[in-house]
Amino acid sequence: MSRLRESLIELIRRTSAEIPDDVQTAILRGLEQEKEGTIAKSALEIIERNIGLAKSKSQPICQDTGSILFYIDCTVGMNQVEFEQEAREAVKEATKLGYLRQNSVDSVTGKNDGTNLGPGSPNLHFHQHTSDDISVRLVLKGGGCENVGAQFSLPNTKLAADRDLDGCRKVILEAVHQAQGKGCGPGVLGVCIGGDRASGYEFSKREFLRRLDDRNTDPKLDELEQDILKTANELGIGPMGFGGKTTLLGVKIGAANRVPASYFVSVSYMCWAFRRHGATLANDGEITGWLY
Amino acid sequence: MSHNLSSPISEEAIRELKVGDQVLISGTVFTGRDAVHKYLHDGGELPDGVNLDGGILYHCGPVVLPDDNGEWKVTAAGPTTSIREEPYQGDIMKQFGIRGVIGKGGMADKTLAACKEHGAVYLHAIGGAAQVLAECIIKVRNVYMLEEFGSPEAIWEFEVKDFPAVVTMDSHGESLHKDILAKSEEALAQRR
Numbered sequence: 372m373s374r375l376r377e378s379l380i381e382l383i384r385r386t387s388a389e390i391p392d393d394v395q396t397a398i399l400r401g402l403e404q405e406k407e408g409t410i411a412k413s414a415l416e417i418i419e420r421n422i423g424l425a426k427s428k429s430q431p432i433c434q435d436t437g438s439i440l441f442y443i444d445c446t447v448g449m450n451q452v453e454f455e456q457e458a459r460e461a462v463k464e465a466t467k468l469g470y471l472r473q474n475s476v477d478s479v480t481g482k483n484d485g486t487n488l489g490p491g492s493p494n495l496h497f498h499q500h501t502s503d504d505i506s507v508r509l510v511l512k513g514g515g516c517e518n519v520g521a522q523f524s525l526p527n528t529k530l531a532a533d534r535d536l537d538g539c540r541k542v543i544l545e546a547v548h549q550a551q552g553k554g555c556g557p558g559v560l561g562v563c564i565g566g567d568r569a570s571g572y573e574f575s576k577r578e579f580l581r582r583l584d585d586r587n588t589d590p591k592l593d594e595l596e597q598d599i600l601k602t603a604n605e606l607g608i609g610p611m612g613f614g615g616k617t618t619l620l621g622v623k624i625g626a627a628n629r630v631p632a633s634y635f636v637s638v639s640y641m642c643w644a645f646r647r648h649g650a651t652l653a654n655d656g657e658i659t660g661w662l663y
Numbered sequence: 664m665s666h667n668l669s670s671p672i673s674e675e676a677i678r679e680l681k682v683g684d685q686v687l688i689s690g691t692v693f694t695g696r697d698a699v700h701k702y703l704h705d706g707g708e709l710p711d712g713v714n715l716d717g718g719i720l721y722h723c724g725p726v727v728l729p730d731d732n733g734e735w736k737v738t739a740a741g742p743t744t745s746i747r748e749e750p751y752q753g754d755i756m757k758q759f760g761i762r763g764v765i766g767k768g769g770m771a772d773k774t775l776a777a778c779k780e781h782g783a784v785y786l787h788a789i790g791g792a793a794q795v796l797a798e799c800i801i802k803v804r805n806v807y808m809l810e811e812f813g814s815p816e817a818i819w820e821f822e823v824k825d826f827p828a829v830v831t832m833d834s835h836g837e838s839l840h841k842d843i844l845a846k847s848e849e850a851l852a853q854r855r
Contacts, residue, residue: 417789418792431738431739432793433739434740435724436726482813515768544855548851552767552790553744613843642790
């Protein structure tokens, strides 16, 4: 087996079984905030125990190991065709090992061949850069949280949302309210303001590559992120929608240019089982460091 | 209030449960999700060996691997989102005598009405807690329709012990989900 394939299997194992430390810290903060004796508190206690068990047993944090999203920063001249082939083989092997569930279904025939391979699975995003570094990030995003994502076209009369940041605030909070606990809250929002219908969602998911404890470099978006986090946590939806103080663990907002006629706000919701890791790779594919 | 539940469950025992009660489930649980619900609702018959009368149905697509002795081993088994079964759940519950449905995210009016009429509850497990919940599955007794539906969608027969869940919809017409939705709507209206 190639060095690269081994590295990618290890990245999948780690992503499926080990929650990133920034997410765990946010969950523990939520656990401290919930009142003793509430079902919100007991939900977060089970979640905390689950995180520990998954790591010690090297088994999936959540049985829905989700859409498999690779983000690769590569050097000029790196063979992307070969990388994709190795990634596909790694996914197949990781599925046999139980790091990934047999999770990919043919949308026409309804068949699940058990390999996790097919059109769109895994999903690879290559970004070529002039530096000599190669890095690969992986996000596993479950279906429950994917299903509560929402895309709005502004202006929105019903929500009195205009084409400005206050309008964005209104629709993002509406998405949180609509999601309730169905996306396995407490969740994290990845938002894109602008773009088209496809790139908007695509960009919104890239926000999940940011650490939860970072701050937006754009002061206006930073303010919006903090405002939505605070306001959402005042709505009383709580973990799993059981009520309580911890509705969101984080909000990450980016912006993309739009055409004058369109103003989309695309909201992706990530469950508490926020599975994201990344590694830097040597030219032969060996892992040289971890990114989260 | 904390309760222990094990199937077969009587209507009387179900009627004692109220929204907010925490329960520990032991005994037999069958999984069933999207494909199973549609199949049963379309008139499909339960495979031989599956008896849901007084039983508990779990909305779950587990990760199950064969171990070295050829036995099935559950390595991850949290609940899946239940609302997708809303068109079917109430009818299936009544037709097959189901007393408890385990899932996540809650269900809506049709299921709530069926819970009240028939005497059943919705038991909310912790979404994503696949390891804690897999530890409560002490044995895989059987699997049905594996070939037709694939592993996550098959009917798995589990023996569980002290599987934790919360009653979020009871047999008296109460739903925590409706309650939280209304309260959070009010809170949001003040902050728009």
